[in-house]
Structure formats: C-alpha cells, structure tokens
Amino acid sequence: MASVNRFIQFNNETIDTKMLYRMEMLAGALADAPYLKVTTRKLIEFRPTESSVSVSVFWRHRTKYTEQQGYLSDVYLLSAGFWRNFGLSAWKDLIAEQSPVSSLRRQLLLCAEEFRLSEKIIKERPGTAAAFAVREQVYREYHQDQFNQNLKKGFLADAFLNAAYLSLRDIETEMDNEWGAVLLIWKGLFDARSTADSAAIVEQMTGRLEYLLKNDMVHTYYTFGDAADKAPPFHYHEGIEAEKTEEQEEIETIEEWFNTWHRENEMTDTPAMEFELERGDSQLATGGREEAGADEVKQTGRGDSSGDHLEDNDEEDREMESGPKKAGGKFGRANEQVVYHEQRLLAHVDHSRQIADWRRKQAPYVRALLKELKKRITQRHQDYRANLNAGRLSKNLLPLALEERPKPFYRKSAPSKELDAVFCLLIDGSASMVDKLDETKQAVLLFHDVLRGLGIPHEIVLFYEDAYEASDTEQPNYFEWMHKFEDGMRDHAQEIVSFEAHEDNRDGFAIRWMTDRVKRRREKHRFLLVFSDGEPSAYNYAENGVVDTANSVAEAKKEGVELLHLFLSSEPITEEQAAFYRMMYGNKSVSADSLEHFVDQTLRLLKRTLHLVIQSG
Template identity: 75%
Template structure:
C-alpha cells in the first residue's frame, strides 16, 4: 500500500473524486451514453475500448474556479462537440495520407476542430460560454508563453501550432515572413462548418509548410486518443459456425465508434455462454449464471448458532475456496480483470494465551458498553409517550373537558427485542499492515465480542491482492472470512488472532464485493466498517483506485449502507491525510493517531452506530 505522505511533495497528487464523479455524470448525460467513464490524462483523449473519455490534468494546481471551468470545457468539447459533430470517417481518411510532418498535420487539424466545435457549442448552449471563456483565456496565455520559448529554441513546427491557436483567438504574433502569409489561408476556418472543411484548410497549409520545414513538432498540444483504425474485437468461440463475413458498418461519428466498442464488449461472453447452455457444459457454474445465483445468497441465511446448517456452510466454504470467480464488470470498470477467491481464514496455531490477555484487558470496556446499550434498549421498550394527537386513548379523559385543545392519546414504544442491524468489517490485508497487526487484532476482537454480546449478525473479512501474480490479464484478489453472518454467536477469536499481512489492497473492489452481500440483508440498519492504513494500491490501480473507492462508497450510500472508515496510523495524522480520506469516505472517516488508540476508536465507532440503531427503534 502506498502512503499518502510521500516524501516528494509534487508526487503527492490527489483528485477531487466528488467533482470527477459529477463530471462523469455530466458527460454521460450530454452524450446520452450512461456507460461513459471519465479518467484523467495529460491531454483530452477519446478511448472507446475503455468506454472512457479523458479530461486533461492541465487544469490542476489552479484556482478552484479555473480548475472546474477547465474540466467542464473538456467535457463540453468531447461529449457535446466531438461526440456527434466530428466526422470520424473524414479523420480516418485524413490519417491514411502519408506526410513528412504527421504530428504537425494532426495537431493543426485538432486545433482547427477544437475552435469550430467550441464556437458551435457556445451558439447552441449559451450556458457553456463561461467555461469556454476560461479555457480560451488560460490557453491563450499558455500558447503565448510557448510561442516565445519555441521561437528562442528554434522549434519552428511547434511555434506554428502556437501561432495557429493564437490566430484563431485574435492574437497576432510574428512567426516570420514565410509563415505570416499562411495566416490568410488559416482564417478560412471561420467559415468551416464540417470536419471536411477543416481538413481542406489544413491540407492547403501543409502543401506549403512541407517545403518550408525539415523537422516535425516535438511537443504534443493536441491528441486524439486511440487510433482510428483500432476496431472493436471480434470474439469467435469453438462450436459456433462462423457466418459469412459482411462488410463492416461504416462508422461516421465518435458516438458510433464508442457504441460499436460498447456493444462488442457487452456481447463478448454471450456466444460462449449460449454454446455451453446448448451443449450442457457442466463448467458453466465456474464462470456463468449459476455462479451468480449460488454462494452469496446462501450466506445471508439467519438462524440459530447451533445446528446442521453450520456444518453445511463449512463444507460449502471449502468447496468455494477452489472456485475462483471473475469480476466481469460487476464491481466497477477499474476491476474488470479481477479474479477473486473466497475462503475461511484458518487458525494455524493455538492463540489462547494471547486471546485471554486481550480479553482481560478489554473486558471492562465490553461490559460497560453492553450494559449501557441493553439499558437503553430496555428504556426504549418501556417508554411511553403521552399527550399525542393520535394513538391509544388514555384512561385520563379530564383534559377533554378542561383543555381547549386536548391531547388524550398515548403511544407505547415497542421495538423488536433484537437490534435490527447488521455489521460488516473489512480489514486491509496489505503488507504495510504488518507493524499494526497486534493492535488491529485487538480492535477486531473487540468488534466481534460486542456484537456477539448483542446477538447482532456480522461478518469479518480480510481482503488483499496478490501483487506477484497480478498482470494485465488477471489480478487475483482474496477474501478470507474470520466470521460469517450465519455463524451468529460462534466465537472466532482464534481466526481473528491468525490474520496476517499480505501484499496489495484494492479497496473499491472490496467495498463493492461486501456491498453485494449487505444489500441482500433484510435488516433496517446496515453498516460497513473499513479498517485500513493508507490509500488503495494495486495493479493498475493508482489514481483511478482513489476514484473507484470514492465511487464505491457513494454507491453503498445510495443502497442505504452506512460506510465508516478507520484510518490506522502509528503517527499523528496530518491535515492532508485527513482531507484525503474525507474525499473518499466523506465525514465518516476517523483516525487513530497512535497504536494505543485503535481499540478506543473502534469502540467509539461501534458505540455511535449502535446508539443510532437503538434511537431509531
């Protein structure tokens, strides 16, 4: 797990996940494509194979107003401009032409199209003008500065791109006598209505520039994203007769390009599944529909802590451990290549002496909390509210005679005997937890003992990713239960004392996995506690891991699941770290500033959560 407090400050980049999520929703709404995802890259890019658009990190480290308007202008340009008004066919034909200056030629066209599309969007949507005004002001200053630098260094092709941008914004610069004459051709872009109009202007410019310049542009100011000739994959599966190939449908817009990729991605597994169903392949249960309908549902059963179902569950756990499952789009796009394993965490040695010492130390806190909570529950059950406008009619009817507005009704509070709540605890199993294991085990044991004492169903799960086996094709993740819902009052202190540190942590995936189990529960109050000691860190899960985790927390809240986060640290937490975790978990993130505070903070979280449950009845 990477630490938030990196030693090189300029590497300590964070992103406003809430704003990025809002931008993603806006992009999907403008393009009428809910499947669109949003990422950040050096420049704006179109990435249909990922169903993603990328906004530029160019806007970072500026004022909040400029940063927000800059991101908005990126979204408007791609989702309301390029999406339907850029000719993909014309771009593909443009790219097929051989030239000695390919980078300059491509960037001039993208510069021309940005200008054309920006003006078109502002005319159609006046509300976007403020964002584009900010974009124009910042980029004008930027290109003026770049123009001077390129002029001094003799980077003539780069200088020409700067001059081209500035010319369209009414800023006159002296690029030399040979190039100033080209500005008359360039001004024809003010009358351009289509991508082909822009292509014609750029081609006329390049016919002259190719004889004047010897080297291509060195800097990249504009990029398109994925190659135009990168077609959606065709999935062929054995046993399905290949039909005669047909002429591929001509793609004319970016929207059609993205839809083609999205459609193929959605259907990628369908032929194989259909063939296996027709053939009756028993292996379907390992990665198909049966898998989704079995294990998780059975684990939500409620019952007495003794009985045959526990033995059945243990047998299923052993069988489950040998069946890895594929995420396949069910747990967020950042986790599509995850393969996960579920199993019980087994105690490898006897920890009775450690457990006894920990419980003796925690006993006063556990007894006090249980006594307080049970007292509150009893008061709640016996409480009577009188002087109400509706309810049961009181035997004391005198107020009907003597009061102008009598309230002769009362109502008894009658909560259920058991707390209508369920708790889950996810424990970060990354390598950086190794120096906090004893304190973490004690905090988890406290969590377990309090909820057992109140007969509240709960789960305790260790999660981690195998960093050594992770690759582009597959990222193995592991979930190890120390206690499951159906275990009810069984004591799993031995398993808790056996938890260990491993490699990486994919927090957003783990939260979604637990959410999928929690949302099937019938309890009124559902809580998910996450114990971790740093930011998400896994294969291809750097900056997008922060966004993915924040989105997972947001999704859980929409499903009525309360997510609480405890940051475990051996040192005092900095304001930067606190802000970082608030960004992912909102105001439900607390920290333990020292190893001694782990148990204390766990007690605080539990106490606050259970008081809310009792108060709500």
C-alpha cells in the same frame, strides 16, 4: 496499499473524486453513452479500448472556478463536439500521408477541429459559453507565452502552431509578416463545416510548411489518443464460422468507434458460452446427456438458514464458497476484470493463550461498554404508571367528580426491544498491514466481543487482491470470512487471530461486494466499517481506484448503508492525509494517531454508533 505521502512531493496529486464523478455523469449524458468513463491525462484523449475519454490535467493548480470551467469545457468538447461531429475518415486519410511535418499537420487539424466544434457547441448549447470563455482566456495566455519561448529556442514548427491558434482569435504575432500567406489559408477555417473541410485547409498549407520548416514539432499540444484504425479484436468459435466472411462496416464517427469496442468488450466471453450451449459438454459420454446421470455426485448443496450452522456442515460450506465468480459490471466498471473467491478463513494454529491474554486486557472496557449500553436500553423500558396528566384514559373516572385536580390517565409498560441493527467489518488485507496485525486483530476481537455481548448480528471479512496473479484480463480477489451473519453469536476468536497480510487492496470493489450483502438485511440500521491503513492499490487501480472507492461509498449511502472508515497509522495523521480520506469517505472517516490508540478508537466508534441506534430505536 500505497501511502498518501509519495516519494516525489510534486507528484503527490489527489483528484477531486466528486468532481470527476459529476464529469463522468455529464459526459455519459451528452454522449448518450452510460458506459463512458472519464479519466485524467496530460491532454484530452479518446481511449475506446478502455471505454473512456480523458480530460486534461492542464487545469490543475488554478483557481477553483477556472479549474471547474476548464474541465467542463473539456467534457463539452469530447462528448458534445468530437463525439458525433469529428470525421474519422478525414482524420485517417491525413495521418496516413507521410510528411516531414507530420506531427504539425496532425496537431493543426485537431486545433482546427477544436475551434470549429467549440463554436458549434456554443451555438447549439448557449449554457456552455461561460466554460468556453474561460478556456479561451487561459489558452490564449498560454499560447502567447509558448510562442515567445518557442521562437527564442528556434522551435519554429511549435511557434507556428501557437501563432495559428492565436490568429483564429485575431491576435497578431511576429510570424504574421513572414508567414502571412500560410496563415491566410488557415483563416479559411471560419468557413469550415466538417472535418473534411478542416483537413483540406491543412493539406493546402502542407506544401508551404514543408518549404519553410526544416524540423517537425518538438512539443505536443494536441493528441488524439488510441489509433483511429485500431479495430477491436473479434473472437470466433466453430459455432459462428459463417460470420467470419461478413465485412465490418466503415466507422465514420467516434461514437460508432466507441460503440464497436464497447459491444466487443461485452461479448468477449459470450462465444465460448454460446459454444457450450450449442454443442454441449465434450466430456459427456457418447450415449448422450442421459448417461451423465450415472456419474457419481461430486458436490451437494443445501438451503440457506438464518440460524447457526452445524459444525459438521462447516467444511461443506467452505467448499461451496470457494468457487471463483466473475465481477463483470456488477461491482463498478473499474472492476470488470475481477474474479473473486469467497471462503472461510481457517484457524490452523491454536491461539487460545493469545486470545485469553487480549480478552483479559480488554475485559474492563467491554464490560463497561456493555453495562452502559444495556442500562440505556433498559431506560427505554417504562413500567405501568397511573395518575398522570397525559396518556391513556383510565376506566376509573371517579376522580373527575371527587378531586379538584384529577389525573385520570395512565401509561402502559413498554417492553424493551433488541437493537435493530446489523454490522459489517471489512479489513484491509494488503501487505502494508503486516506491521499492524496485532493491533488490528485486537480491535477486531473487541468489535466481535461487544456485538456478541449485545446479540447484534455481524460479519467480519478480510479482503485482498493477489498481485502476483493479476493481469489485464483477470484480477483475482479474495474475501475470507472470520464470522458470518449465519453464524449467530458463535465465538470466532480463533479465526480473527489467524488472519494474515497478503498483497493489494481493491477498496471500491470490496465495499460494493459487502454493500450488496448487507442491503438484503431487514434491520433498520445497517453499518459498514472499513479498517484500512492507506489508499487503494491494485492492478490498474491507481487514480481510478480513488474515484471508484468514492463512488462505492456514495452508492452504499443510497442503499441505506451507513459507512464508516477507520484509518490505521503508526504515525500521527497529516492534514493532507485527512483531506484525502474525507474526499473518499466524507465526514465518516476517523483516524487513530498511533497503533496503541487503535483499539481505543474502535471502542469509541462502536460506542458512538450504538448510542445512535439506541436513541433512534
């Protein structure tokens, strides 16, 4: 798990996950594409291979209002402008032609289209005018500054692009005299109605630009993203050979381009599955499927039970859980390529002496907490009381006639109820936990003992990703149970003391996986605790991992699961770190200032949570 304190301080950027989530929802709604993801890059881009569009980090480090309006204008342009109104054919034709000023030609066309589409969006959606007004003001100042710098450095192609942007806003530059004829052609964009019109104007300017300029552009102010002629791969198998001859239809818009990639990504595994269904399993005997029944049984299954599992069934339980499963789109788009394994954590070494020593140290705290909580629970039990001013009316109404101030009411005894709660504990199993294992194990053991003492069902799981086996197509993740709901109040201290640190951690995926399990429980109060020592870190899970984790926390809350985060650190937490975890977990993130205080903080967190359960019970 990577630390929040990165080596290069000016690269220590954290993204506003809530803002990015809102932008993603907006982009999906405007483009009518729920699958569309929004990421951040240097410039706005289209990336159909990842089903994503990118807003520009150009808006960072500005006032909050400017930053928000800038990102909004990016989203409007990408999903309400370019999405359906940018002609890919005209774009492909222009970039296919070789020229000494090819980069300038491409960027001029994108600049022209941004201008045309901005005007179109504002006309169709007047509510977007404020965002585009901020965009134009900021970019006007930016291009004026860049024009002066490029002119001084002799980057004439770059300076011309800056001048071209400004000329569309009626701002004159030093180039207007010498380059007036070219800029006059450029102003024909006010009458452009399509990408083909914009491309035609750029083509008109090309000859004069090649004559006036010796070099192409140095900087990049506009980029498109993935190559527009990059078609998705198609997977064939013997069962669909007839489809090979079908010609692919011409893609005209970015929407069609993205939809083609999206459909192909969804169907990646389908042909193989269809082949199995159509042709059957090649390993079956020649005599047909009936002969398969003669094979010996390789695996048996049994029904689920809410009670304790028998010892002799544990090995079978582990064997059945170990089979890999595909996440697909069930646990978030950032985790579509995840393959996960669920298994019991085995204790291969006897840790009885270590467990006894830790429990001896923790015993006073556990006893005190259990005594206090049970006392609070008992206080909710009220014995039968008579002669009250309010309550149930007694059958003996004689005091009403004989006494001056009668008290004919009573209260029945209220039986003490068990705590209607369930707890889940997710433990980060990344490599950075290696120097914190003993303290974490003690805290988890305390968690286990307190909940067993109160008879509260709970689950304890270690999660991690295998970094060495992870690739673009498959990211293996593992969940190792130390204690399951079905285990009741059995003692699993041996398993708790046996867990080890591994490689990476995919927090958002783990939270969704556990939420999916706990939301099925019928208890009134459902809690999910996450023990971690840093930010999410896994394959292709850097910045999008932070967003994915924040989204998973919001989704858990919608499912009625209260999520708490305990940050484990060997040093005092900084304000930057605290803000980072609040961004992902809201105000439900607490930290331990040192490893020695981790057990104390766990005890305090449990105590506060259980008090709330008792009060609302």
